[in-house]
Amino acid sequence: MNHHVNDYDADHESVYDGLLGGDASQWAFGTDFEDPLAGMDTSVPAGLDAAELADLCLRLGDDALVYSHRLAEWCSNAPDLEEDIALANIALDLLGQARLLLARAAAASPGLVPVLPEGSPVPVEDRLAFFRDDHDFRNVRFVEPENGDFAVTITRLLLFATHRLAVLERLRAHPDAVLAAIAAKGVKEVAYHRDYGGRWFVTLAQGTDESRRRLLAALETVFPLYDELLATGVADVRDEVEVVVDQVLAVAGVERPDVKPIGGARHTEALSRMLAEMQVVARAHPLGVW
């Protein structure tokens, strides 16, 4: 009676047959990569240096990419479902910004893009994300460390989003129309991220003894790299950022920690470990086939 299996195979098609109705474009998320800048004029405006513009986009894009990956590590691990979804949403917004910015960098300075074997379908922004080594990443160290507990995550998110919002607000007036448009769009998104971080910061500071203890410990963990964020960011927005940070600290009833900034290497070991995990699958299949 064990030829039942064969009968089954002969009588039934795959359960996946017919799902698409013969039209592959009905497959989830489309048939192919789409160019996030499709049809846009990506020529570099007169008076701008293409390499400088590309470097600026790469720095902003790498900050968003690395931090997005960190925040996404909370997915299915957050204290409750709402925070899980919130952190994943913030990570998705940043990933979208990273994609646009890396695509903009590649269009401005194609020589930056790692070369893959002939026939590779990997789009330029993915080549930059998955085929550069750690020392070629231009992000600040601030976004690299592991997430720590929820208090560390919230403290880092508050400072990161406050700084990024101020930078993007400035860049809305950048002479490159593509970068200006990416920035203007990002402002709307990061405003939500900053308020989320600020509200949780105050909640943890004024919640239980345990939440406050953890928040105070988080300040000691996060602030040593804060100075670098302000100093090496893409625009000098220190004053605007500090006004907002002081406002949140005051409402939370928390003193700024007395910590020494960490100097030294441009990246931490945490970045190398993260990239090893993030890039391994793409690097194993540069032709997109397996």
Add this chain to the structure above:
Amino acid sequence: MTAALAHARSVAATVTDPELPMLTLADLGVLRDVALEDERVVATITPTYSGCPAMASMRDDLVRVLRRSGFADVEVKVSLDPAWSSDWISARGRAALAEAGISPPGPAPRRDGPVPLTLLPVRRALTCPRCGSSEVDLTSEFGATSCKALYSCRSCREPFEHVKEI
């Protein structure tokens, strides 16, 4: 406007959003333009949020529906400027959202200078799309898609989604 362009526009206007299928891309304000360049239809779309994962689906849906209506040559462009605003959702789109149990957005904030910090929960004057009660609580500013916040209703006790103002 030529008859061919009018036809292309009316066909493109029927394509629905992959994540909010009760809305057309036109009602969502994502379809920015449909033009005819000789024989080629050029449709322009804009993402609601930077990380919108549905852009490839929207492109493929537009191409498929336009081709089916006899336009062999279709190009879909992306526009980022001006950035999408929830104000662009049409009156018909708002009615369709409410009908589907999703609370439509209020007016988006108009800002020229820096975005002010808001440490208190966002206050919106809205009603439960199921029972009409205004006794609603914000659960989270982030929901199942980038564009929505989560609420719950104190009267009917049901959760519902609200399209955020941006």
